[in-house]
Amino acid sequence: MLLRLLLLLSVLGSSWIGWVNSHQESGEWSCESDEEIRIEAEFKPGFITLDGHADDWKDIDGLDSSLLPALDPDDDKKYTGGKMTVKALHDGNDMFFLLQVDGNYAYTKGDNKKCPSVALMFPIGDEATYHNMGGCKEGTGTCNRKTCKGHEVDIMHFSIGNAIPGRLYGGNPLDNGEGNGGDRFGHLVDLYSWNPHCRYLDGTGPSGNDSSGQNNWKGAWWHSSFNVHSGFVEEDSPYTSDSQKGTYFFEFSRPLRTMDRLQQDAQFTIGGSSKMAVAFWYPVDGNSWHGSGHYSVNCDWIPLDISPGSSMLKASTTGSSGDVASAFALLFSVVSICLSVFVGYRAATRSRNEPYEAVGNL
Numbered sequence: 001m002l003l004r005l006l007l008l009l010s011v012l013g014s015s016w017i018g019w020v021n022s023h024q025e026s027g028e029w030s031c032e033s034d035e036e037i038r039i040e041a042e043f044k045p046g047f048i049t050l051d052g053h054a055d056d057w058k059d060i061d062g063l064d065s066s067l068l069p070a071l072d073p074d075d076d077k078k079y080t081g082g083k084m085t086v087k088a089l090h091d092g093n094d095m096f097f098l099l100q101v102d103g104n105y106a107y108t109k110g111d112n113k114k115c116p117s118v119a120l121m122f123p124i125g126d127e128a129t130y131h132n133m134g135g136c137k138e139g140t141g142t143c144n145r146k147t148c149k150g151h152e153v154d155i156m157h158f159s160i161g162n163a164i165p166g167r168l169y170g171g172n173p174l175d176n177g178e179g180n181g182g183d184r185f186g187h188l189v190d191l192y193s194w195n196p197h198c199r200y201l202d203g204t205g206p207s208g209n210d211s212s213g214q215n216n217w218k219g220a221w222w223h224s225s226f227n228v229h230s231g232f233v234e235e236d237s238p239y240t241s242d243s244q245k246g247t248y249f250f251e252f253s254r255p256l257r258t259m260d261r262l263q264q265d266a267q268f269t270i271g272g273s274s275k276m277a278v279a280f281w282y283p284v285d286g287n288s289w290h291g292s293g294h295y296s297v298n299c300d301w302i303p304l305d306i307s308p309g310s311s312m313l314k315a316s317t318t319g320s321s322g323d324v325a326s327a328f329a330l331l332f333s334v335v336s337i338c339l340s341v342f343v344g345y346r347a348a349t350r351s352r353n354e355p356y357e358a359v360g361n362l
Contacts, residue, residue: 043309052222
């Protein structure tokens with residue numbers, strides 16, 4: 001098991017190196033965040049099928065935003081393919097997210113850096129900052145759960161170089177059985193970090209591994225240029241011709257609450273608020289993504305409101321039931337009065353029309 005875990009970490013590490021390098025800043029950090037933007041996760045049970053298709057999201061409001069370089073959020077350097085739309089909802093048990101971004105089709109099987117990639121990040125610790133992925137000042141040799149306590153962030157990273165469109169990836173029995181947040185099949189991994197240089201799969205870390213680590217995420221991807229909807233298999237790669245105009249869709253879910261006891265997962269509360277960030281990598285001009293290929297929808301945390309919906313639905317249902325009952329009661333009362341008047345009228349009419357007979361003649 002240890003050998004398999006080391007091999008998994010070495011494979012994932014090759015993708016993380018580019019991510020770490022993309023956080024080498026050239027100057028002082030500056031951010032003019034849009035404080036008015038926020039994302040609302042409505043209560044919509046039984047609404048989403050997790051398949052990478054966006055048809056069931058069409059009536060859900062989302063955040064539309066330009067994608068600016070994450071480390072140099074200059075509008076002149078924004079992603080030229082188009083804007084990203086971010087949507088979220090929950091069904092009372094799971095959170096669902098949709099990332100929708102315009103982009104010419106780019107896919108090189110087995111090479112994650114020559115395919116688009118996305119990540120979601122959420123604060124865990126009270127001192128966790130968007131900038132520097134938690135913001136702990138410690139280096140790789142000194143960062144740990146004690147020296148960086150309070151700076152934990154939760155990360156989901158999906159690189160699609162080995163992921164078949166429309167198929168589910170993320171948490172699976174093999175990797176979860178080994179107690180880590182990896183995904184050997186499609187690289188939809190569950191991570192935590194204190195800063196860009198101290199980032200680990202759930203269940204692993206500088207203090208040793210913990211068998212309780214799990215990958216709680218599931219997800220799928222799609223591109224609007226695909227003309228097959230019955231399903232792809234690996235032999236269909238690259239699934240369509242290169243540079244086709246269209247839109248990428250990335251769809252994810254994870255439980256509102258997880259069984260994490262290591263401070264490696266963000267926990268969501270119905271009726272509460274959290275924060276999130278979104279990152280996007282794209283192989284510009286066919287080149288492997290790095291540095292300027294790392295874009296974000298905002299240069300700070302985006303508020304995430306989780307609607308209580310269920311109580312509103314219950315109140316609405318109760319009110320509707322009461323209105324229906326009142327209407328039936330009123331209708332029954334009106335009918336009863338009408339019947340009483342009708343019976344009384346018939347009885348009176350009949351008594352006037354019958355002849356009078358003396359008692360003695362009966």
